[in-house]
Amino acid sequence: MRIIKPEMKQKVSLKVNGDYYTVFVRSNKTLLEVLSNDLGLTGVKYGCGTGECGACTVLIDGKPVSSCLMLALDAEGKEITTIEGLSHGEKLHPVQESFVKHGAIQCGFCTPGFVLKAVALLRENSHPTEEEIRNYLIGNLCRCTGYAKIVDAIMALSKEMGGK
Amino acid sequence: MLKTVTLSKLKREYSVIGKKLPKIDAIPKVTGDVLYIDNIKLPDMLWAKILRSPYAHAKIKRIDTSKAEQLPGVKLVITAKDLPDIKIGFIPELYDHSPLAIDKVRYVGDEVAAVAAIDEETAEKAIKLIEVEYELLPVVLDPEEAMTEYVPLIHENSKRNIAKSYHAEFGNVERGFKEAKYIFEDRFLTTQQAHVCLETHGCIAKWDANDKITLWESCQIPHTFRMHLANFLNIPQGKISIKKVTVGGGFGSKTEVFAYDIICLFLAKKAGRPVKLVLSREEEFLGTVTRHPMVIEIKTGVKGDGTITTRYVKLIVDTGAYASQGPLVTGSTAWKGAHYYRISNYKYDAHCVYTNKPICSAYRTFGGVQITFAIELQMDIIAEKLGIDPVELRLKNANQPGDVTVIGSEFWTCGLKECIEKVAEGINWYEKKKMKMPNRGLGIACAFMECGFRGFIGNTDMSAAFVKVNVDGTVTVITGGTDLGTGLETAMAKIAAEELGVRYQDVTVISQDTDVTPFDVGEVASRGTHFCGNAVMAAAFDAKKQIFKAAAELLKCNPLDLESTDGKIYLSNNPSVAIPFSKVTRFMQLEEKGVPILGKGYYAPDSTMPDEKGKYKPPGACPVYTFGALTIEVEVDPETAEVKLIEAICATDLGRAINPLGAEGQIEGGIQHGLGLALVEGLLFDKEGRPLNASLSDYRILGAADMPKIKPILVETVDPKGPFGAKGGSQVETSAAAAAIANAICDATGIRFKEAPITPEKILHELKKKREA
Numbered sequence: 001m002r003i004i005k006p007e008m009k010q011k012v013s014l015k016v017n018g019d020y021y022t023v024f025v026r027s028n029k030t031l032l033e034v035l036s037n038d039l040g041l042t043g044v045k046y047g048c049g050t051g052e053c054g055a056c057t058v059l060i061d062g063k064p065v066s067s068c069l070m071l072a073l074d075a076e077g078k079e080i081t082t083i084e085g086l087s088h089g090e091k092l093h094p095v096q097e098s099f100v101k102h103g104a105i106q107c108g109f110c111t112p113g114f115v116l117k118a119v120a121l122l123r124e125n126s127h128p129t130e131e132e133i134r135n136y137l138i139g140n141l142c143r144c145t146g147y148a149k150i151v152d153a154i155m156a157l158s159k160e161m162g163g164k
Numbered sequence: 165m166l167k168t169v170t171l172s173k174l175k176r177e178y179s180v181i182g183k184k185l186p187k188i189d190a191i192p193k194v195t196g197d198v199l200y201i202d203n204i205k206l207p208d209m210l211w212a213k214i215l216r217s218p219y220a221h222a223k224i225k226r227i228d229t230s231k232a233e234q235l236p237g238v239k240l241v242i243t244a245k246d247l248p249d250i251k252i253g254f255i256p257e258l259y260d261h262s263p264l265a266i267d268k269v270r271y272v273g274d275e276v277a278a279v280a281a282i283d284e285e286t287a288e289k290a291i292k293l294i295e296v297e298y299e300l301l302p303v304v305l306d307p308e309e310a311m312t313e314y315v316p317l318i319h320e321n322s323k324r325n326i327a328k329s330y331h332a333e334f335g336n337v338e339r340g341f342k343e344a345k346y347i348f349e350d351r352f353l354t355t356q357q358a359h360v361c362l363e364t365h366g367c368i369a370k371w372d373a374n375d376k377i378t379l380w381e382s383c384q385i386p387h388t389f390r391m392h393l394a395n396f397l398n399i400p401q402g403k404i405s406i407k408k409v410t411v412g413g414g415f416g417s418k419t420e421v422f423a424y425d426i427i428c429l430f431l432a433k434k435a436g437r438p439v440k441l442v443l444s445r446e447e448e449f450l451g452t453v454t455r456h457p458m459v460i461e462i463k464t465g466v467k468g469d470g471t472i473t474t475r476y477v478k479l480i481v482d483t484g485a486y487a488s489q490g491p492l493v494t495g496s497t498a499w500k501g502a503h504y505y506r507i508s509n510y511k512y513d514a515h516c517v518y519t520n521k522p523i524c525s526a527y528r529t530f531g532g533v534q535i536t537f538a539i540e541l542q543m544d545i546i547a548e549k550l551g552i553d554p555v556e557l558r559l560k561n562a563n564q565p566g567d568v569t570v571i572g573s574e575f576w577t578c579g580l581k582e583c584i585e586k587v588a589e590g591i592n593w594y595e596k597k598k599m600k601m602p603n604r605g606l607g608i609a610c611a612f613m614e615c616g617f618r619g620f621i622g623n624t625d626m627s628a629a630f631v632k633v634n635v636d637g638t639v640t641v642i643t644g645g646t647d648l649g650t651g652l653e654t655a656m657a658k659i660a661a662e663e664l665g666v667r668y669q670d671v672t673v674i675s676q677d678t679d680v681t682p683f684d685v686g687e688v689a690s691r692g693t694h695f696c697g698n699a700v701m702a703a704a705f706d707a708k709k710q711i712f713k714a715a716a717e718l719l720k721c722n723p724l725d726l727e728s729t730d731g732k733i734y735l736s737n738n739p740s741v742a743i744p745f746s747k748v749t750r751f752m753q754l755e756e757k758g759v760p761i762l763g764k765g766y767y768a769p770d771s772t773m774p775d776e777k778g779k780y781k782p783p784g785a786c787p788v789y790t791f792g793a794l795t796i797e798v799e800v801d802p803e804t805a806e807v808k809l810i811e812a813i814c815a816t817d818l819g820r821a822i823n824p825l826g827a828e829g830q831i832e833g834g835i836q837h838g839l840g841l842a843l844v845e846g847l848l849f850d851k852e853g854r855p856l857n858a859s860l861s862d863y864r865i866l867g868a869a870d871m872p873k874i875k876p877i878l879v880e881t882v883d884p885k886g887p888f889g890a891k892g893g894s895q896v897e898t899s900a901a902a903a904a905i906a907n908a909i910c911d912a913t914g915i916r917f918k919e920a921p922i923t924p925e926k927i928l929h930e931l932k933k934k935r936e937a
Contacts, residue, residue: 036203042197042198042200043195044196045202045412046442047363047364049445050861052861083195084195092194096194100190101186103184105193106829107361107362107649108189108194108198108649109361109363109412109649110362111193112196115194134871135869137868140868141865142833142868143361143362143415144362145833146829146832146836146871147832147868147871148871149825149829151868
């Protein structure tokens with residue numbers, strides 16, 4: 001076996017939650033690794049590394065993406081939103097408020113991923129049916145809640161926003 | 165204790181108990197601010213990786229770590245020879261697990277060597293450079309086969325690969341079967357379910373120059389963990405500090421000292437630097453713990469009218485490569501079999517058996533889901549044979565308040581009948597049974613669960629708490645309990661707030677540090693709310709007594725005439741004579757005597773240890789017991805065998821819901837584990853014991869679109885032993901869900917499946933056979 005030399009690092013500029021960060025990363029680094037390790041964002045979680053659990057969900061130009069499946073270099077020039085960029089100061093985003101109010105949070109590990117997924121859903125479709133919500137959440141796994149209160153939280157918010 | 169209960173019960177309405185309030189930790193979790201183990205970094209920290217065995221059973225002939233050691237950035241490579249002679253486990257006579265394998269490996273995933281390096285990537289590269297030469301041994305995967313003669317031993321000192329056996333008889337089973345009109349004998353199999361916490365296990369270990377050990381750990385039982393670790397290392401408990409970090413899912417999987425904890429501690433000691441390890445998802449499946457697959461043979465004697473009198477249970481419990489909590493789970497599963505229904509004769513023979521598979525240990529219900537699967541599927545078989553409705557058969561036999569089971573468990577409260585009635589009504593059982601739709605099916609199952617369990621560690625089962633009241637009247641609850649996302653901290657804050665008469669938002673909870681919190685068995689066996697809650701209530705009462713004494717001085721009255729609500733202390737017969745709570749706490753600590761306000765409380769229940777025959781004196785192993793029932797409607801596609809889950813109704817007798825939102829969430833979440841076990845989950849192995857589905861792509865858990873609509877029903881039997889009447893929750897629904905879905909599939913297809921998971925492949929196969937017949 002041979003000893004592998006560390007790959008060359010490349011400079012990349014990432015726009016995360018409105019701010020620009022310049023980091024040097026190896027080309028094989030995922031966006032998840034850079035956000036959590038290099039930028040120290042605690043809301044982006046490693047759950048599987050294979051895009052199955054959704055704990056690492058971030059919004060890229062408003063669309064939910066599993067950041068464990070995206071290379072950091074590919075995120076250059078894109079608008080990256082993590083859970084940290086969702087609330088404004090002390091004010092929670094309405095989706096966050098609804099999750100808190102409806103008891104949608106247990107261990108909390110999957111929560112940021114679900115919140116971001118819900119934000120994206122409600123932007124696409126402000127009045128989804130329960131079935132549409134459940135189908136949209138495929139790709140985000142939760143082992144604590146059975147999804148019931150997560151679905152409740154999204155339904156309730158949609159109603160508040162004028163849905164049926 | 166009794167006094168606090170009485171005092172609190174005088175109030176007509178509670179301020180916070182039973183109110184749907186957001187959890188105390190909800191906001192930091194929804195903003196992503198809370199720190200899980202993977203978020204924590206210490207200065208100068210190294211990263212560890214473990215080399216695991218690729219073989220299920222093999223001798224280690226040679227290990228060469230030299231190439232790994234030469235890799236730049238690698239600080240340390242260790243194998244078994246670098247560790248002192250330590251064996252870990254859960255019960256002392258079965259400490260059978262060397263943290264790094266000595267001479268042989270016993271399952272795919274067994275720890276062989278470990279590396280500490282400057283970063284995770286380097287550590288990962290280094291373990292690939294370690295060369296190990298193995299000599300393969302025959303692999304034993306089937307627990308029944310493992311118990312036969314001439315099968316290779318996984319642990320050389322075991323007899324026929326049996327880690328431990330339990331036998332007991334209560335009443336007279338032989339006579340019971342003679343007196344029965346019908347005897348039913350069935351055999352059921354369950355699967356090796358993985359906990360699949362969304363957060364993978366991990367720790368950060370620090371061993372400083374003063375030999376003080378600090379371990380940041382995602383852990384359900386910090387104090388029991390510390391006690392075990394102190395025993396393994398032969399180090400005083402005071403030299404060990406367990407810092408429990410936010411737990412990203414537990415479900416029983418974080419209730420023991422793991423090999424990786426010991427490995428990281430010694431890496432940290434030798435390197436003189438903190439060492440962090442976070443498992444990959446594949447390691448999470450293989451290198452932590454799982455649910456015991458069981459073979460359950462159950463023989464039940466029934467009278468002509470459907471009265472169940474006698475039961476015999478034979479259990480073969482597959483504990484995998486190491487005993488861990490397997491013997492306790494085996495004993496608990498056998499014990500549970502005497503409950504649910506009013507049987508007067510009960511006997512069990514139970515064996516906990518080694519195989520070359522990942523370790524099995526505690527998992528939500530501690531054997532309950534397996535024994536429930538057997539009992540409740542057989543109940544439907546009995547109902548069908550006798551022509552009795554499954555709901556009626558259960559109502560006829562259900563345990564009731566005041567019952568003392570043949571094994572010695574006494575139920576002060578028991579809402580089982582009410583649970584059955586509510587779930588039957590909720591799903592419209594009788595109407596739907598009358599007008600059966602094609603391919604649709606209804607299923608019901610009951611469940612029972614301990615609340616605490618004397619004997620889980622030593623002969624004890626206790627909780628303790630401190631309540632510190634700050635100068636400004638805010639309150640800090642210091643509990644030995646832990647919150648896994650279950651809402652324990654919320655419940656403790658509410659109990660303290662209610663007892664002291666302060667606002668919920670003025671209470672904070674400390675639960676994470678063994679240097680600060682009092683000893684507590686830990687967050688297992690649905691014990692948090694009842695045990696820790698009683699302790700917090702007693703501590704709050706103790707603090708209240710001190711405060712009322714000072715308040716009485718200020719108000720010039722008798723402290724016994726005082727009450728407090730919403731931050732005010734007042735005369736109970738004349739509330740206009742009042743003083744703010746904060747004024748009294750300030751007076752006591754800042755203005756007058758400088759006396760700190762610290763309430764101390766504990767709960768040591770009246771539960772008992774068994775005699776040599778396995779029988780308990782009432783109330784038995786637990787002070788209180790929880791019950792539940794669940795109905796579910798399914799539709800089975802006759803072409804694809806896809807099982808569509810339409811609706812589930814679940815009722816739980818939890819005594820009292822301190823936080824109804826949290827209690828409902830526990831039910832909804834628990835159902836997912838039960839349905840998953842019955843439908844899709846389970847680790848699979850090839851015949852060499854190599855795992856086939858140790859990833860989330862291949863091991864499915866139910867998603868949002870798979871789950872049925874759930875209607876949780878909280879049955880409040882208000883147990884006099886509980887804090888505000890609370891027992892426990894969060895497990896019966898898992899047990900009931902697995903059995904109810906199996907019964908519903910049978911109702912829909914006419915085919916009785918006795919082995920979980922009931923996959924579409926199995927259903928299709930049987931449907932085809934049925935059509936051809």
